[in-house]
Structure formats: C-alpha cells, structure tokens
Amino acid sequence: MKRSFYAYLMTLRNPESVEPDAEFANNAFHDQSFPKQEQDYDKISDYLELNAGYLPSMTIFDEIYQKYKDVDRK
Known part of the structure; x- marks a missing residue:
C-alpha cells in the first residue's frame, strides 16, 4: 500500500531546522486536523x-508533493 x-x-521533520520543508513538516505534525x-x-x-496559516507559500507544498510522487515511483 502506498504511504x-x-x-x-x-x-x-526537524525541530532544529529553519528550512521551509522542515518547518512545514513540523507545523503539520502539530495540526490535529491535517488529512x-x-x-x-x-x-x-x-x-x-x-486551513494552514502556517504555510507561507503553496509553492512549498507543490515542491514537496512532487518529491513525494517521485519517491513513490522508485
């Protein structure tokens, strides 16, 4: 089954990082309603x-989603 x-x-996730990917992951972790x-x-x-005021730009999501799809194809 696909994750x-x-x-x-x-x-x-990386609580020590200020990178956009890690910050998005950290914030999504605390979002109780995330799908x-x-x-x-x-x-x-x-x-x-x-619902995600913690995401400053949807471009961050778009880029991470593309990586998600690429990893899933391997």
Whole structure:
C-alpha cells in the first residue's frame, strides 16, 4: 500500500531546522486536523489553502508533493 503524503512529510521533520520543508513538516505534525491518510494532491491542497496559516507559500507544498510522487515511483 502506498504511504500517505503525511507519512512522507513526517520524514522531513526537524525541530532544529529553519528550512521551509522542515518547518512545514513540523507545523503539520502539530495540526490535529491535517488529512493524515490522504494521497490526493487536490484534496490536500484544498485543505492547506483553507486551513494552514502556517504555510507561507503553496509553492512549498507543490515542491514537496512532487518529491513525494517521485519517491513513490522508485
């Protein structure tokens, strides 16, 4: 079974980092409503646009989602 985007995102967590990827992962970890089982780009994107004030730019999500898809293909 393919892992969720959230499971992939959690591999990027690093509380000591100020890198955008790590900050997004750290903040998503604390977001109790994050769609943890979701794999679909549009559903996650919609959620983030409406609920994730901690994400300064959707470009960060787009780039991480692309990495998620690339890793999944290997």
